[in-house]
Amino acid sequence: MSTTRQLRGGTRWALSLNAFLVYLFFYAPIALLVFYSFSDDPLVGRWGGFTLGWYRDFGENQEVQNALSVSVKVAIISTLVSVVLGTMAALALERYRFRGNRFFDALLYLPVIVPDVTMAVMMLLFFTEGLSLVNTVFGTNLAKGLATVSLSHIAFSISFVSIVVRARLNGMNEKLEEAAQDLYASRWQAFRHVTLPQIMPGVVGGGLLALTLSLDDVVITQFVSGPGATTLPVYVFGLIRRGVSPLINAVSVVMLAASILLVVLSLVAQRARGESAA
Amino acid sequence: MGEGLSDQSLADYAGVSAVAIEGVTKRFGDVVAVDNINLDIADGEFFALLGPSGCGKTTTLRMIAGLEFPTSGSLRIFGDEVGTLPPDKRPVNTVFQNYALFPHMNVLDNVSFGLRMKGVEKKSAATQAREMIELVRLDGMEKRKPSQLSGGQQQRVALARALVNKPKVLLLDEPLGALDLKLRQDMQHELKSLQRELGVSFVFVTHDQEEALTMSDRIAVMHDGKLLQVGTAEELYDQPVNRFVADFVGQTNLIDATVIDDEMIALANGTKIKAPNPYPGGTKVAMSLRPESISIGAPEDVPEEFRPTSLHGVVQEMNYLGHSHVYTVGVDWMPLEVRTNATPTSIKYEPGTEVAIWWDRRSDWVVPDEGYSS
Numbered sequence: 045m046s047t048t049r050q051l052r053g054g055t056r057w058a059l060s061l062n063a064f065l066v067y068l069f070f071y072a073p074i075a076l077l078v079f080y081s082f083s084d085d086p087l088v089g090r091w092g093g094f095t096l097g098w099y100r101d102f103g104e105n106q107e108v109q110n111a112l113s114v115s116v117k118v119a120i121i122s123t124l125v126s127v128v129l130g131t132m133a134a135l136a137l138e139r140y141r142f143r144g145n146r147f148f149d150a151l152l153y154l155p156v157i158v159p160d161v162t163m164a165v166m167m168l169l170f171f172t173e174g175l176s177l178v179n180t181v182f183g184t185n186l187a188k189g190l191a192t193v194s195l196s197h198i199a200f201s202i203s204f205v206s207i208v209v210r211a212r213l214n215g216m217n218e219k220l221e222e223a224a225q226d227l228y229a230s231r232w233q234a235f236r237h238v239t240l241p242q243i244m245p246g247v248v249g250g251g252l253l254a255l256t257l258s259l260d261d262v263v264i265t266q267f268v269s270g271p272g273a274t275t276l277p278v279y280v281f282g283l284i285r286r287g288v289s290p291l292i293n294a295v296s297v298v299m300l301a302a303s304i305l306l307v308v309l310s311l312v313a314q315r316a317r318g319e320s321a322a
Numbered sequence: 323m324g325e326g327l328s329d330q331s332l333a334d335y336a337g338v339s340a341v342a343i344e345g346v347t348k349r350f351g352d353v354v355a356v357d358n359i360n361l362d363i364a365d366g367e368f369f370a371l372l373g374p375s376g377c378g379k380t381t382t383l384r385m386i387a388g389l390e391f392p393t394s395g396s397l398r399i400f401g402d403e404v405g406t407l408p409p410d411k412r413p414v415n416t417v418f419q420n421y422a423l424f425p426h427m428n429v430l431d432n433v434s435f436g437l438r439m440k441g442v443e444k445k446s447a448a449t450q451a452r453e454m455i456e457l458v459r460l461d462g463m464e465k466r467k468p469s470q471l472s473g474g475q476q477q478r479v480a481l482a483r484a485l486v487n488k489p490k491v492l493l494l495d496e497p498l499g500a501l502d503l504k505l506r507q508d509m510q511h512e513l514k515s516l517q518r519e520l521g522v523s524f525v526f527v528t529h530d531q532e533e534a535l536t537m538s539d540r541i542a543v544m545h546d547g548k549l550l551q552v553g554t555a556e557e558l559y560d561q562p563v564n565r566f567v568a569d570f571v572g573q574t575n576l577i578d579a580t581v582i583d584d585e586m587i588a589l590a591n592g593t594k595i596k597a598p599n600p601y602p603g604g605t606k607v608a609m610s611l612r613p614e615s616i617s618i619g620a621p622e623d624v625p626e627e628f629r630p631t632s633l634h635g636v637v638q639e640m641n642y643l644g645h646s647h648v649y650t651v652g653v654d655w656m657p658l659e660v661r662t663n664a665t666p667t668s669i670k671y672e673p674g675t676e677v678a679i680w681w682d683r684r685s686d687w688v689v690p691d692e693g694y695s696s
């Protein structure tokens with residue numbers, strides 16, 4: 045017996061309409077964004093004929109290029125570090141029972157639920173105090189910049205990575221690690237040859253999540269970045285305040301394309317792992 | 323036995339147990355999983371750890387493997403105290419329950435894993451692995467992933483993966499538990515002949531008494547973390563040390579009784595039966611009578627010499643099993659199972675018939691009723 049209920053004509057029609065409206069709501073803004081990024085008119089929302097000019101501007105504008113390069117650097121650094129630390133945290137919490145295990149467990153979720161603004165203020169305070177302390181003690185002249193932005197991105201990404209990796213670890217047969225040890229693997233070898241390949245989809249997924257979060261973040265970055273450490277989203281945010289131009293559309297379309305590419309990559313990566321594990 | 327041993331060390335091994343367990347206890351918090359057991363497993367022996375689920379078999383095996391450390395006691399492998407030595411430092415390998423094959427590796431990589439970890443160079447590891455894969459008759463499957471194999475084939479991979487390392491002792495945790503009956507019986511034979519061929523000690527965990535009886539040189543019966551009895555299949559079957567072993571190993575009728583003197587016991591209804599026993603008068607005991615050692619016949623047909631070991635009853639049920647008839651005979655206070663060979667000439671007794679049952683005095687066995695340790 046099929047469990048799918050037969051829908052009567054009216055209901056079915058209403059549901060279809062609902063789905064259509066939802067998709068329209070999702071994708072109409074994207075379509076508009078893309079559409080006007082090709083419009084040869086300095087005012088957003090007015091069609092002035094087709095042009096690739098805004099994309100040329102994007103390529104030639106030194107400020108945009110600087111912001112882009114900061115974004116990419118921060119994203120790569122924070123992803124790499126948070127993947128390593130987040131995976132290690134997941135392993136520690138999942139595989140070892142130690143005092144305070146549950147407490148750390150709860151603490152790990154905190155950055156996920158703390159509002160961005162709160163996180164941003166905490167980070168700002170922490171870096172301001174921290175840097176002035178370091179500068180007084182060591183006589184240095186450190187200031188906020190690429191490093192502080194990267195550190196704060198690492199701080200919030202670790203939680204996400206370790207949550208994703210833990211889900212994967214949880215589903216893994218832990219007898220596999222014992223089997224590896226029984227077959228003369230040291231702890232490190234057991235991790236390297238058995239555990240890591242098993243949790244790889246989680247690690248890759250967590251990494252892509254960290255990458256996306258880092259490339260997206262405006263609020264926290266704005267608080268902790270210094271001069272010369274403006275990321276692309278923060279730059280766009282600044283542009284808007286100065287007045288909207290279709291250059292923003294072009295930048296946004298590029299960011300959108302990058303995000304879509306990341307999602308596709310993650311799907312492909314997980315598909316490939318899934319097949320080789322099946 | 324390992325390859326590179328000199329004659330001298332071979333001589334040293336003579337008489338040394340493969341595994342010697344002395345006063346080993348394992349606690350998990352309040353749970354005593356293994357309770358002060360003593361066990362010697364000889365080199366080249368097929369040894370079974372038998373007992374119901376939760377009795378501590380797996381824990382015992384894991385302590386030998388080094389995956390669990392004893393709370394107290396001594397554990398030696400070929401004379402060397404292994405105590406808290408980690409698993410990768412012990413000359414034993416394990417076939418895990420449900421196999422624990424590495425899902426992301428193909429058969430060849432699974433089997434050569436142990437050799438690779440020991441530092442054997444890749445080509446030579448592959449060659450040895452292939453030989454082992456051939457031995458368990460999986461040639462041609464080297465490139466398959468575990469998920470592309472049947473349960474029986476996975477079982478062979480697990481076996482090959484352990485044996486390729488030439489362990490001095492192979493530990494197997496319910497290795498046939500996941501297989502269906504026919505395959506299980508085939509694998510029992512294969513395992514047994516493999517063990518004979520290799521001459522390695524096998525320590526085999528099972529809750530299936532029939533499996534333990536058919537395969538093992540010796541069997542240890544466990545219950546509630548305690549070791550009740552160690553012996554050959556015949557010893558366990560014919561001379562169980564207590565009620566639990568009698569009941570668990572093979573099928574039997576356990577008749578409550580009280581000792582009168584060293585020759586006689588009184589059954590629950592007062593019937594006095596000749597049953598030599600070592601217990602003081604008044605001891606509560608159980609008499610174990612195997613269904614196949616009981617004869618059945620008309621009440622007037624009881625042979626003279628079996629009169630002191632006979633009872634009267636009524637047939638309650640009769641089942642024909644092809645090669646035998648299984649009767650349920652109600653004596654005064656309990657039903658007894660009786661099994662007779664079914665031959666063309668044998669008489670059948672229909673339900674309701676009054677019958678006598680009798681047995682040879684040497685085929686009953688009196689066990690203490692209370693306390694599981696002897």
Ligand SMILES: Nc1ncnc2c1ncn2[C@@H]1O[C@H](COP(=O)(O)OP(=O)(O)O)[C@@H](O)[C@H]1O
Nearest residue numbers: 350353354355374375376377378379380381382
């Ligand atoms: N890691 C563990 N932590 C707590 N209790 C355990 C652990 N392993 C086994 N036990 C307990 O020890 C007892 C024996 O278990 P086990 O050796 O697995 O039995 P068997 O293999 O005979 O079924 C059981 O009561 C089980 O619950």
Ligand SMILES: [Mg+2]
Nearest residue numbers: 376379380381
């Ligand atoms: Mg078990």
